[in-house]
Amino acid sequence: MLLSIVLALIVLGALLYYRVTLFAGSVLLLAALFVLTLFESAMWWLLLPAAAVAVVLNTESLRHSVLTRPVYRLLQQAMPPMSDTEREALEAGTTWWEKDLFSGRPDWDKFAAIRGPRLSEKEQAFLDNEVETLCDMLDEWQVYKDRDLGEATWDYLKKQGFFGLIIPEEYGGRNFSAYAQSRVMSKIASRSITAAVTAMVPNSLGPGELLMKYGTDAQKQRWLPGLARGEEIPCFGLTGPEAGSDAGAIPDIGIVCRGEYEGEEVLGLRLNFRKRWITLAPIATVVGLAFKLRDPDGLLGDPGKRDYGITCALLPADHPGVQIGTRHNPGTPFMNGPIIGRDVFIPIDWIIGGPEMAGKGWRMLIECLGVGRGISLPSLATASGEVNYLTVGAFSRIRRQFDIEVGKFEGVQEATADIAATAFTLEAMRELVTRSLEDGAPSVVTAMAKYHATEMMRRSVNHSMDVVSGRAIQLGPRNFLAFAYRGVPVAITVEGANILTRSLMIFGQGALRCHPYLFDEMQTLQQPEGASGLRAFDRLLLRHLGHLGSNLARLAAFSFTVSRFSPAPAGADAFSRRWYQHINHMSAALAVCADVALGVLGGDLKRRELLSARLGDVHSQLFIACSLLKFRDGQHPGRELDVHAEFALTQALYGAQSALLAFLENFPVRWLGALLRFVAFPYGRVHSAPSDEQVRALGDLIMEPNPVRQLLASRIYVPGDPEDAVGRVERTYQTLLQVDDGWQRFLHAWRKGEVGGDDLEAALADAVAREVISEEAAAGIRQYDALRFDCLLTDDFDKL
Structure with missing residues (x-):
């Protein structure tokens, strides 16, 4: 009996997964149940109710009476009226790849065909x-x-x-x-x-x-x-x-x-x-x-x-x-x-x-606001993230405490690794978001870009201030962080305050613009009940239920197989394929949870901002993950690139999972939230935050002249003036790279007592005499040390 039920559920799930038409699906399901009755007579208790449901669903007059009209009237009462202003806001702009992610069925062939933007x-x-x-x-x-x-x-x-x-x-x-x-x-x-x-x-x-x-x-x-x-x-x-x-x-x-x-x-x-x-x-x-x-x-x-x-x-x-x-x-x-x-x-x-x-x-x-959100403020945030990568990465190698570079301390690396991943993510987002603007004005994508880019800027600048510390809080011409720090509140609050953008706009617009049926259903519900309106709603309702059932089947399949067999773009390499599969799983989970929330809470979801914001976070993080994969695939392959991409993708999928779990844990219908959590995560959490090993690897890389650093540096202005705030740090860093081998040998010998001297000059002279380093290396170290000390100074003034 148990085996028969499991087989029946597998058949139902397969029919839903592949979106078989209602009539064909009904025939196939009833045929499968009939076959199962030949082996287990108790299955008649499933076959007969299933046959009754199939008759109701496939007979228009019965379906209208039993299902469509009651749901139509219930939703008309539950849904708040849509004002002209709300309708215009929802109809404005276009949709793009974010619609695929919200649908639960990303079309990876379509995604693979998207080419990154290029400059003329x-x-x-x-x-x-x-x-x-x-x-x-x-x-x-x-x-x-x-x-x-x-x-x-x-x-x-x-x-x-x-x-x-x-x-x-x-x-x-x-x-x-x-x-x-x-x-x-x-x-x-x-x-x-x-x-x-x-x-x-x-x-x-x-x-x-x-x-x-x-x-x-x-x-x-x-x-x-x-x-x-x-x-x-x-x-x-x-x-x-x-x-x-x-x-x-x-x-x-x-x-x-x-x-x-x-x-x-x-x-x-x-x-x-x-x-x-x-x-x-x-x-x-x-x-x-x-x-x-x-x-x-x-x-x-x-x-x-x-x-x-x-x-x-x-x-x-x-x-x-x-x-x-x-x-x-x-x-x-x-x-x-x-x-x-x-x-x-x-x-x-x-x-x-x-x-x-x-x-x-x-x-x-x-x-027009949507276009501005996608370009202006994200570009400001991207610049800040990339400047932070260069300056803080260099400074954390130049600055030493306890006879070691501060960037080697794991506590500091927790901050610098996030700075590195943030800069990488911002550049990746910039490319996919601006590419979307070539095809229209996607209001949801640009809202995501504005909110998440400026929040990442805030986090990156705050981390940078922590690492650079006293050098960063003193205003003056040497300070390379102060004005970005002062600019953060501007970016956060303008062109739609971030609290509003996250709480209302991303999911509020996303659900109605990206859902394949919801907006049309709401439009139909605004009309007086009539035969034509009921028929239109009936068609939409059947498609909507098929959409929900299909996504539920996909979610169950992906969850219990850990999405191992889910599709990925043709030609995806071993690194990318697994991430695409994880996105399939989270996309299906988002689609199911969004439909359940809309069906259970209706118009009240508009006021449940904590819930809608979390669904918006899931949607946004999936888009960010896609931008990271597209950006990574467009660069020259290499270990350094993959270390950055893996860290950032881990953050994005972990963020999406955390937001979804918080949504389910706080869903007002507790048993339904618990059921959905089991379906989505039957083995518990799938994603973890970046590991200590990942933190150490990226914390080390940000201090090195790696290809990602060079790529990000090419997107910003790097001054050659050694008296400039950024130029002073960069010149000192480049000088350190030239003398680093001799510098490290000298410091090691001095620390171990293999060379003597009460100050640097005396120790260098002794190191040359003992042939620890050459005279040429000592001269380079003297030059570097002067630059290093100057780089660590802050400005002082006669009076304020």
């Missing part, structure tokens, strides 16, 4: 020349003291087209790819966060992007050439004192009315607004503005419509009624300030896209 000749030349020259001009300590970039830097940024990277060439812009924009911003940020933020805004959420996508031909001709040449400096007023991450709550109002402009009466808008925290506002010449549009007199032509919703317009900064020019102090000295408008009248044609785009601003903003 023009883009590479711009990085090698204009960006390099800009970085040579910058001095972040001087910028900090002056509270500005300096006139020469501003002129160079404008004349060389740094503010027009995204603008088409026909308007005088450079028309760079998303990957090129990211690389440009990272290189600038590795030198100056202030300069990077200054260059980011015109190329991110700003009038340029909005005009290109939605502007009228007249608006493009009026503004884009000036923006490309830097003659116009843009800013965008979205946030305010009571509307930050909840941009839909902006209180600023525009009333449609008639007024005077240039001596004539025209149809226009009367605006009143108060905006805060607007980057480039103090020096902007053109202001993009988001506000809520109202038409109380029906002047736009629709007498039945009064509230149009969020609308975007463009106006000169010196327009009457606009108050602009004062500054906030965000901790790093980029231009940031408030914009106030009192009784400002503008022509109706100043709406971006013209009057036809009235009320369409929310969708416009969501799409």
Whole structure:
């Protein structure tokens, strides 16, 4: 009897796994059960109920009565109504590889066909020349003291087209790819966060992007050439004192009315607004503005419509009624300030896209914010991670305590290994995320990128501060970490605060945009019950149940076989194949848990932010793991590369597993959470945090001139000036590499008492006399020691 039941479950699981059609699956399952009754008569107790269920499911009228209509009415009551703003946010943007991961069935052939981004000749030349020259001009300590970039830097940024990277060439812009924009911003940020933020805004959420996508031909001709040449400096007023991450709550109002402009009466808008925290506002010449549009007199032509919703317009900064020019102090000295408008009248044609785009601003903003999240702030985080790799890795080898390099202490290696893995991960994410932007504007991917990149930046900078210690906390021109540390809160809080992004956006948008049926089901549920609506919902419900059943079967198969036989991309090597199989397992687990959570909690899941955030973490970590595999496969193979990749992949899969287990342990229906945990992890945890051996291996590598260090160094600005904060550390490190053999022999002999001397000079002389080292080696050590001591000093000032 037990064997028969097991065989019946295997047949059911196989039918679900391969998504056999409902009718064919019913016939095959009943046939299998009938055969089993020939060997075990008690199986009739399974065959008869299964036959009854099959009849109900395959007979449309019965199915509607027994299943579809009750579920339809139950969900209509349970699901909260979807506002126009929520619908526009969900419909905005596109989906990409993250949809496959959420589905539980990643298509690895599709993934293998994704080619990494590459720079064009023009883009590479711009990085090698204009960006390099800009970085040579910058001095972040001087910028900090002056509270500005300096006139020469501003002129160079404008004349060389740094503010027009995204603008088409026909308007005088450079028309760079998303990957090129990211690389440009990272290189600038590795030198100056202030300069990077200054260059980011015109190329991110700003009038340029909005005009290109939605502007009228007249608006493009009026503004884009000036923006490309830097003659116009843009800013965008979205946030305010009571509307930050909840941009839909902006209180600023525009009333449609008639007024005077240039001596004539025209149809226009009367605006009143108060905006805060607007980057480039103090020096902007053109202001993009988001506000809520109202038409109380029906002047736009629709007498039945009064509230149009969020609308975007463009106006000169010196327009009457606009108050602009004062500054906030965000901790790093980029231009940031408030914009106030009192009784400002503008022509109706100043709406971006013209009057036809009235009320369409929310969708416009969501799409443009998504692109900004995928490029601007992740590029800042990537630059910080890579600078930390170079400087902290070098410093941990230069700095000695207890007669040993501090980077050799395992406690320090726990931090430096994470710094190394983080930099590797950020570069990998950058490539896959910017590649996704070539195919559209995937809002979920870019939300993942913004949240996880900036959080990794925070962790990397904090680790770096711990390792460098007193050398890092004293402000001055020698400090190579202070400005990144000051910049972390900016990256964390802007373009959607990280708490909101994690708690609401990644899974909230991810579930509805990436699930194959959920959004369509919700759309159907918003309609009044009717025959056509019920039939549409019935089709979706059957597919949804098949989707859930298939993923449940896949999850069980992967869990009990530890995903050993699950698919991987054709051509995957032994290293990658096993990681792809682990992703299959976690993807199926995510799909099942998401469906169960949505089915059990319904609309209440929107308020269960701790649960939804954990599902979002699983989804994000799987995307990060895919980016690591794609990045690793695109580089020259080698042990050093694999050590970095394995550590980072271990972190990603362990993070996904931890988030999923926390979700299941806190699921409100305890028995269901426990059941799902057994199905997903029947043998207990599959993944562990990086081992001590992995920590030691990567902690050693970050101090070495390994190929990954060289790769990451090629993505940032490494100054040759030995008086520069980063240049001083790099020069000292490179000098150490040249003398290290003699240095280590000398230190060993001195430590063992094989050479004598009360100070370095005396000991070196004795070491040469005893032929421990050569005179040439001693000269190199003297030079290095002078650099080493200078490298460890912090700045001091006559007065503060």
